[in-house]
Amino acid sequence: MDETKYIIILIIFNLIFIAFIGAIIIFIREYRIKKKAHQKELEFVDICHKQELLETQVEIQMQTMQHIGREIHDNIGQKLTLASLYTQQLAFENKAPQVNKSIKNIGDIINESLSELRLLSKSLTDNSIELHSISELIENECKKINALKKCVVHFSKDSKTKIESYQIKSIIFRITQEFLQNSIKHANCKNIFVLLKDIDNTLVLTLKDDGKGFNVNTLDAGGIGLKNMKKRTELIGGLFKLESLDQKGTTLTIELPLT
Template identity: 50%
Template sequence: MNEIERKNEIHQRELLATQLEIQQATMQQIGRELHDNIGQKLTLVSLYVQQMLYENKVSEASERIDQVSQIINQSLQDLRSLSKTLTDDNINQKEIVTLIQEEVDNTNSLKKCYISFKHNFKQVDLGFVHKNMLLRITQEFIQNSIKHSNCKNIYITLSTSEETLWELTIHDDGSGFDTSHITSNGIGLTNMKNRAEIIGAQFSLESEKNKGTTLNIILKKQS
């Protein structure tokens, strides 16, 4: 086996490991969504119906049925939304800026911190692997910052130029940390670096206590 074949084999193994990791995270998300969101709605529907049967008040039946119908419709919408996140079609059919903006909007709705997103992309045809890696790295950074840094703001910039296919920069204004202990703090930074390396992107991370953390990933165009 020559050097090129060996590198290709390593690349395929790393890509498979990342895919398996994503699948595991997705299954955990499914469990939480089914239990905490859709399960609660359907439980409420069951309670409404049981109450209707117990009370047997015809005058209130119409209002109760309407409430049940609304809850069921909302549950169906939630199921459709959840199913889209479980398929590759959600990533294949959308531009990377749309995928990141959706993540930003969802996080901002939780009001744990404020995230801004800027880009200069108009129409950039990125393949599934690149879009998937960019999205997962962005999600990982956001989750880490909210969980560990007590940040108030996160700033995301995605740009392209004559020299780069894309450049992703994310900065938070959180507490920062000692980057020499990345492997021991258990916040997924190694995973982000591995994902960047799989697609041949340059990875850099800078952090300083009380000044926040900055992630920069660059994928240069092939000459």
């Protein structure tokens, strides 16, 4: 009888012990799940915060450039125009040929500076990113590079995606500009290929040159802004892929989910 009671007590103890161990395992598992969910929540909050900072930065940058552009046009431009008129009046009133020549040279410098300032003002106040589609922006930029006749840029597209976000369009466009400029300055390439297409509800931008390439692992990325390009791509939810081989060119791929 005592032995039976002992066995029952032992069984109950084992059951309690097993239940206790099971409770600990469940607690640990739930803790890990909650910790993982909390970590994801923190990462999501961090990404949202960075995106908000980026949006604010882009907006402030745009407003600042537009303000500077208007100041150049309305203030400095008018003063230079007035100075040009004064030099023309002096040349008309002065009869000394040598003095007139000097006045004319001054007037030419003022007019040249005025033209450059007008172009700068126009570029600063330009809202083409807001008005045009991403494909139009990239295609126009390729045409500008081709006009320089330093290399040939081949642009093709297979995309019907319409991006409404100024922030996303601005970042994709600026990355394209930076790649084109870096290829011209550093790669000694003859051709640059730009492809914009849709793949499985993802916008894919591929930029490739046939230049000298470089070692991605040993490159000082800060020198040509690769880290910044990668960071901006990730902030808009995109995937950044860079490949380069010595004497075989460089390829940059940006993948942006559309959902």
